[in-house]
Amino acid sequence: MSDFSVPIDDRYFEDYVPGAKYEFGSVKVDEQRIIEFAEEFDPQSFHVDAEAAATGPFGGLIASGWHTTALMMRLFADHYLSKNASLGGPGVDELRWLAPVRPGDVLGLRVTVLETRRSESKPDRGLVRTLAEMVNQDDVVVLRLTVLNFLKTRS
Amino acid sequence: MSDFSVPIDDRYFEDYVPGAKYEFGSVKVDEQRIIEFAEEFDPQSFHVDAEAAATGPFGGLIASGWHTTALMMRLFADHYLSKNASLGGPGVDELRWLAPVRPGDVLGLRVTVLETRRSESKPDRGLVRTLAEMVNQDDVVVLRLTVLNFLKTRS
Numbered sequence: 001m002s003d004f005s006v007p008i009d010d011r012y013f014e015d016y017v018p019g020a021k022y023e024f025g026s027v028k029v030d031e032q033r034i035i036e037f038a039e040e041f042d043p044q045s046f047h048v049d050a051e052a053a054a055t056g057p058f059g060g061l062i063a064s065g066w067h068t069t070a071l072m073m074r075l076f077a078d079h080y081l082s083k084n085a086s087l088g089g090p091g092v093d094e095l096r097w098l099a100p101v102r103p104g105d106v107l108g109l110r111v112t113v114l115e116t117r118r119s120e121s122k123p124d125r126g127l128v129r130t131l132a133e134m135v136n137q138d139d140v141v142v143l144r145l146t147v148l149n150f151l152k153t154r155s
Numbered sequence: 156m157s158d159f160s161v162p163i164d165d166r167y168f169e170d171y172v173p174g175a176k177y178e179f180g181s182v183k184v185d186e187q188r189i190i191e192f193a194e195e196f197d198p199q200s201f202h203v204d205a206e207a208a209a210t211g212p213f214g215g216l217i218a219s220g221w222h223t224t225a226l227m228m229r230l231f232a233d234h235y236l237s238k239n240a241s242l243g244g245p246g247v248d249e250l251r252w253l254a255p256v257r258p259g260d261v262l263g264l265r266v267t268v269l270e271t272r273r274s275e276s277k278p279d280r281g282l283v284r285t286l287a288e289m290v291n292q293d294d295v296v297v298l299r300l301t302v303l304n305f306l307k308t309r310s
Contacts, residue, residue: 041225042232044241057242065244066228070196070221077197086199087212089220091251097244 004080011082012154013116013126020113024079027071029063031103037067063101068143072134075109076147080130085152087125095145099136106137114146118153125150159235166237167309168271168281175268179234182226184218186258192222218256223298227289230264231302235285242280242305250300254291261292269301273308280307 004022006015031050038047042064045052053061101107110133118126128151134143159177161170186205193202197219200207208216256262265288273281283306289298 037225040229042228044232044236044238046243062243064228065246066221066225070192070225073197073219073221074195077199081199083199088201088217089252091220091249092247093249094246095248095250096246 008079008081009083012085013118013128013151014154015082016113016116016128016130016151018113018115022080022111024109024111025075026106026108027075029071029101029103029105029107031061034061034063034067034103037070038064042066058100061103065097065143068097068101068107068134069095069145071107072109072132072143072145075134076111076132079109080111081149082151085154087150087152089147089149090127091148093129093146093148095143097143099140099142101134101136101142105142107134107142109133110135123153125152127151163234163236164238167240168273168283168306169309170237171268171271171283171285171306173268173270177235177266179264179266180230181261181263182230184226184256184258184260184262186216189216189218189222189258192225193219197221213255216258220252220298223252223256223262223289224250224300226262227264227287227298227300230262231266231287234264235266236304237306240307240309242307244302244304245282246303248284248301248303250298252298254295254297256289256291256297260297262289262297264288265290278308280305282306 046056046058047064050061112131114131115129128149130147132147133141201211201213202219205216267286269286270284283304285302287302288296
């Protein structure tokens with residue numbers, strides 16, 4: 001585990017070094033926000049109705065998986081992804097919701113730089129592949145995904 | 156393209172047939188909601204600041220990719236995923252944001268059942284793999300992902 005020595009406002013493609021690992025931030029998962037998010041985007045009973053959820057497949061209310069990924073993105077944007085060089089992301093490889101996220105859980109982000117590849121056709125940018133994991137207060141990995149990002153090069 | 160003849164309140168694993176294709180619903184993407192979602196979850200300048208976005212990599216404000224996936228989930232839950240037999244999803248294989256989503260875009264969901272596999276260890280359930288695409292008003296695919304879902308069997 002190392003510090004990201006380059007400030008987030010001055011981070012370029014070259015600053016993402018394969019093998020580097022970081023841990024960032026923490027976010028507390030709020031029951032009311034679980035329900036509101038799911039009412040808007042994922043209105044399954046085990047995300048929106050605590051009473052129905054109690055007898056459902058998870059034995060209680062759990063966050064929509066898309067809510068958990070959104071919380072991941074917030075920590076990723078606040079602490080890891082360059083604020084000056086991000087050119088958006090083409091997508092994600094293999095996303096897994098590994099354990100339920102429940103009201104009151106506290107989640108942190110763990111990232112590992114997997115691979116970086118400068119573009120041959122557009123040498124002013126490169127692709128960074130990052131393994132991102134959300135880990136709860138019991139050190140259980142609840143979400144794991146491989147995120148792709150395009151970043152401007154410094155030089 | 157076929158209709159899903161079984162009502163969403165009475166749909167089980169067996170009702171998802173590999174090769175079946177469906178189109179569902181439509182959602183209009185609202186500028187204010189793009190900004191609010193991104194302020195909460197993905198505060199990159201091209202998602203939250205129309206003025207900065209105008210000179211940014213996308214030439215204007217675009218929705219967070221996680222906002223687009225959440226809108227996909229809403230149509231998926233409203234029209235496709237069983238309301239009685241869903242046991243949650245283990246994850247997603249290969250998600251790609253293929254084109255920017257801008258304020259005023261109208262998105263529809265296109266799904267194809269790719270594969271279904273009854274569990275050997277728990278025969279009361281099975282796994283359904285679905286290709287989901289969000290398509291805009293110009294028939295451009297803006298998001299493509301393969302979603303995995305566990306569903307109860309009818310028998």
